Amino acid sequence: MDIKNKTVLVTGGASGLGQATVEAVIAGGGNAVILDINEINATKLIDELGEDKVSFISTNIMEEEPVVNAINEIQEKFGALHVAVNCAGTGYPGRILGREAPHPLDAFKLIINLNLVGTFNVMRIAAELMDKNEPGTSGDKGVIVNTASVAGYEGQIGQSAYSASKAGVIGLTITAARDLARHSIRVCTIAPGIFDTPLMQLAPDKVRDPLLESTQFPHRFGKPSEFAELVLHIVSNTYLNGETIRLDSGMRMQPR
Numbered sequence: 001m002d003i004k005n006k007t008v009l010v011t012g013g014a015s016g017l018g019q020a021t022v023e024a025v026i027a028g029g030g031n032a033v034i035l036d037i038n039e040i041n042a043t044k045l046i047d048e049l050g051e052d053k054v055s056f057i058s059t060n061i062m063e064e065e066p067v068v069n070a071i072n073e074i075q076e077k078f079g080a081l082h083v084a085v086n087c088a089g090t091g092y093p094g095r096i097l098g099r100e101a102p103h104p105l106d107a108f109k110l111i112i113n114l115n116l117v118g119t120f121n122v123m124r125i126a127a128e129l130m131d132k133n134e135p136g137t138s139g140d141k142g143v144i145v146n147t148a149s150v151a152g153y154e155g156q157i158g159q160s161a162y163s164a165s166k167a168g169v170i171g172l173t174i175t176a177a178r179d180l181a182r183h184s185i186r187v188c189t190i191a192p193g194i195f196d197t198p199l200m201q202l203a204p205d206k207v208r209d210p211l212l213e214s215t216q217f218p219h220r221f222g223k224p225s226e227f228a229e230l231v232l233h234i235v236s237n238t239y240l241n242g243e244t245i246r247l248d249s250g251m252r253m254q255p256r
Contacts, residue, residue, distance in 0.1 A: 004029035007078040012088030014041035016197035020224030021231050026053050035059040061118035071125050084126035086146045089115040091162035108161045115165035131183045138238040141184040145231050148191040154253045170244050177242030186241040188234045193248025195222040216250035
């Protein structure tokens with residue numbers, strides 16, 4: 001699928017990997033719709049890229065009604081949805097058995113709801129609108145790109161909630177691709193390593209340095225633009241489906 005003149009939904013599109021994806025979509029001639037709760041950052045991005053190409057819908061992706069309303073708004077404004085990129089997510093540091101108490105159950109539920117349930121919620125409702133598209137020249141009606149993490153394969157100490165949520169996204173990939181195959185909608189997942197996002201920039205050196213040490217070549221943090229490049233490649237390469245792609249410089253996370 002060619003991104004030009006296509007409508008692309010990006011959750012978490014107001015910052016980090018999502019923002020880079022929005023920028024790449026606009027550079028490629030597409031229209032981007034940001035689903036996020038960070039209106040300040042989204043407004044800044046719209047001012048930079050142009051309100052004729054970028055829209056913002058304040059959306060809690062963990063709830064059904066806000067996502068349904070957002071998809072309906074996309075249909076009313078653009079008439080169709082071609083690509084959905086799920087970048088919204090966060091983590092919570094905490095061991096299963098901490099020094100003072102077990103891992104807070106509510107914190108675990110929140111991370112699962114945001115990273116996994118939120119991804120599924122957007123995917124299912126976005127797919128319903130994509131299914132109304134006429135197949136393009138490549139035969140597909142739509143593409144969904146989800147974001148997991150290398151922590152979904154080898155999570156570190158204190159990453160129980162985050163790792164479990166991202167492993168769920170990885171496990172969802174092939175099933176979703178099989179479910180949506182009859183609708184001509186492809187599903188892939190990117191599992192990033194360590195990227196130079198605002199969140200990582202806030203991390204202390206004692207956290208950043210061991211992660212950087214585990215990279216191979218290139219021996220550096222990933223650039224958000226490199227994540228966005230892979231998103232666009234997945235969209236354009238019709239034979240990519242049901243796959244989780246590690247984007248991590250060959251790193252393997254150590255226990256801590």
